[in-house]
Amino acid sequence: MQFIDLHKQYKVIEKEVRQGMEKVLNHKRFIMGEEVTAFERELAQYTGVKHAITCASGTDALVLPLMAMELDENDAVFVPSFTFFATAESVTLAGGTPVFVDSDPDTFNMSPESLKDAIKNVMAEGKLKPKAVIPVDLFGLPADFDALCKIATNHGLMVLEDGAQGFGGEYKGNRACSFGHIAATSFFPAKPLGCYGDGGAIFTNDDEIAEILKSIHVHGQGKDKYDNVRIGLNSRLDTMQAVVLREKLKIFPGELDARDKLAALYQSLLKDVAKTPVVPLGYRCSWAQYTLQAENHQLREKVLKDLKEKEVPVMVYYPIPIHKSTAYADKYQSYTSLKNCETLAKTVFSLPMHPYLTEKEIQEVAKAVKDILK
Ligand SMILES: *Cc1c(COP(=O)(O)O)cnc(C)c1O
Numbered sequence: 001m002q003f004i005d006l007h008k009q010y011k012v013i014e015k016e017v018r019q020g021m022e023k024v025l026n027h028k029r030f031i032m033g034e035e036v037t038a039f040e041r042e043l044a045q046y047t048g049v050k051h052a053i054t055c056a057s058g059t060d061a062l063v064l065p066l067m068a069m070e071l072d073e074n075d076a077v078f079v080p081s082f083t084f085f086a087t088a089e090s091v092t093l094a095g096g097t098p099v100f101v102d103s104d105p106d107t108f109n110m111s112p113e114s115l116k117d118a119i120k121n122v123m124a125e126g127k128l129k130p131k132a133v134i135p136v137d138l139f140g141l142p143a144d145f146d147a148l149c150k151i152a153t154n155h156g157l158m159v160l161e162d163g164a165q166g167f168g169g170e171y172k173g174n175r176a177c178s179f180g181h182i183a184a185t186s187f188f189p190a191k192p193l194g195c196y197g198d199g200g201a202i203f204t205n206d207d208e209i210a211e212i213l214k215s216i217h218v219h220g221q222g223k224d225k226y227d228n229v230r231i232g233l234n235s236r237l238d239t240m241q242a243v244v245l246r247e248k249l250k251i252f253p254g255e256l257d258a259r260d261k262l263a264a265l266y267q268s269l270l271k272d273v274a275k276t277p278v279v280p281l282g283y284r285c286s287w288a289q290y291t292l293q294a295e296n297h298q299l300r301e302k303v304l305k306d307l308k309e310k311e312v313p314v315m316v317y318y319p320i321p322i323h324k325s326t327a328y329a330d331k332y333q334s335y336t337s338l339k340n341c342e343t344l345a346k347t348v349f350s351l352p353m354h355p356y357l358t359e360k361e362i363q364e365v366a367k368a369v370k371d372i373l374k
Contacts (some may be wrong), residue, residue, distance in 0.1 A: 001352055001361055003313035004153075004190050008356035009255075013247040020243035032171035033239030040201075047177045049203040051210035054237035055217050058164040061150050061200035062134070064235060065160050065182040067093030068212045069132060073097055076128035078118055078157070080110045081321040082341040083136045085216035088322045090134075097128055099331060100323045103146070103340045108291070108348075110135045110285040111340070113136020116302040118336040119155055125335075132158040137166020137176050139317070139350075140192060141279060141285035143177040145171060148260050160184065164200075168192045168256050168286035176286065177203045182319040183215075187237075187245060192259075192286040193252055211362065255355035259287040262357050266290055273373040289317055290353040292369070297346040299373065304349060306372045312365055315350045 026227045036054055043052035053231030055061050065344040075300065079090040081100040091098040099122060102114035115133065122128050133152050135143035143161070152159045163169075166176035185191075187199035187233075204210050212230075215221055220232030237245075263306060265283070267276045274292040279285050294300035300316075307314040321341040323332050351365055 001313060001357075001365070002354070003315060003352045004354045005187060005356050006194075009248075009251075009354075012200060012251060013244075013344065016247045017244055020247065021240060024104060024243060026241050028237050031236055032242065033242070035239050035242040035246065036237055039237075039242040039249075040355065042109075042246065042249055043201055043203070046252075047175045047183075047203055049183070050205045051180045051203065051207070053198045053202045053212075053213050053217065054242070056235040056237065057198040058158065058184060058188060058191070058200040060217075060235040061164075061186065061202045062086060062090035062160065062162060063093050063182035064202055064213055064216050065140050065184065065204075065209070066090055066096060066132070067216055067232070068095075068209060069094070069158060071096030074124050074128055075131040075281060077324075078110075078115055078133040079129055080134075080136050080138070080341070081323045082108060082318060082344050083138060083317065084164065085325065085327075086164075087136055087324055088328065090197075092294055097323075098322075098328075098332070099128070099335050099340055100321075100341075102338050104345060105340045105343070107141055107144070107280065108138050108344060109141060109150060111142040112144055112151060115148060115151055115334050119151070119157075121335040130155050130157055132160055134160045134162050136164075136204070137169055137179070137286075139148050139277070139291050140165050140169050140288035142166050142169045142171040142176050142179065142279070142283060158182070163203075163301060164188075165288035166189060166192075166286060166355040168252060170284035172282050177201075181206060182209060185242065192288050193245065193248055193255075195237075195244045195248075197238065197241055199237045199241045199245070201237070219226055223245060256284075256286060256357035259353065260284075262353065262355075262359075262362055263287050265359060265362045266351065266366060268362065269368060287353050289315075289350045291317065291348050291350045293344070293347050294349065294373070295347070298353050300349055303369065303372050308359075310368045312368045313352050316348065317350050319345055321345045
């Protein structure tokens with residue numbers, strides 16, 4: 001059994017991907033080929049967002065919009081601490097200062113109360129200027145955008161959705177990557193929609209922001225290709241990756257349904273022995289991860305050890321909240337309690353999740369977990 005099985009998925013799309021690759025090998029427009037343009041159109045249609053702009057990675061999909069905001073070190077960008085490192089790293093790379101916010105103990109997403117508290121304390125201190133917030137759709141569940149966007153509007157903050165894990169998720173009938181002013185996603189192979197290398201995309205309904213992003217991702221080019229009007233970088237999706245992604249997007253809705261069914265089966269088998277994922281009313285989760293919470297750190301460590309012995313794949317996302325990472329521990333300034341993030345890092349564990357798991361495999365994994373925790 002694999003934690004994420006890309007072999008089984010490849011069998012479904014092999015013929016089409018090989019044909020598409022062959023086409024690219026013939027026309028040789030490896031950069032910005034017509035497959036990229038077609039994929040961007042399909043992405044915009046899928047998410048219901050006006051502009052989809054592809055780039056070289058999910059990290060770049062965060063960095064480019066932050067570059068467009070022209071941050072300096074006095075600009076505060078609010079980020080959760082319990083997420084993948086890139087969420088905070090992108091802020092530092094773009095010249096701003098990340099301010100860490102606590103997570104909701106049930107959804108694991110950014111807590112609106114903690115965001116309010118952090119903004120209040122940043123303003124009271126008067127050193128940093130609140131500029132933007134990056135809610136993350138952690139493990140595939142869209143963040144609480146109604147509450148977070150309301151707070152952002154009250155304080156004039158830009159909202160940048162980190163939908164690297166959320167692609168395919170929904171909130172009140174709207175798809176992930178359509179929330180906030182700008183959204184970012186990743187096509188890293190293990191994400192819900194992954195390519196065969198690195199890739200990412202940025203989404204926005206704002207024509208002006210879209211124009212700036214299109215310029216920044218090709219060296220800040222102006223109307224004339226060799227008149228560079230701003231500092232940008234080279235961040236593009238390869239034509240070959242667009243071939244893979246177009247085929248995967250076709251089977252994506254069916255894959256999401258399969259993930260939903262498997263998650264429901266996990267839930268029914270495990271709800272009595274561990275805290276299973278909470279998907280509040282009105283949300284759809286893309287199940288980038290299926291993450292449980294043990295009662296305490298000791299039990300979590302026992303689960304990891306015993307599952308490894310039983311050869312059941314298990315992972316911890318994330319064992320260290322970003323404010324405790326070596327890169328930020330000495331540097332960051334605390335503006336709100338980060339207790340929930342610290343508890344989550346000590347108690348969560350993730351089980352195998354991909355659309356090609358069988359019910360029998362889910363039952364095996366669930367039984368192994370139950371035998372340890374009951
Ligand atoms: C994976 C991920 C990223 C970065 O994406 P890459 O394509 O690996 O650069 C950013 N944020 C979150 C929440 C992620 O899970």
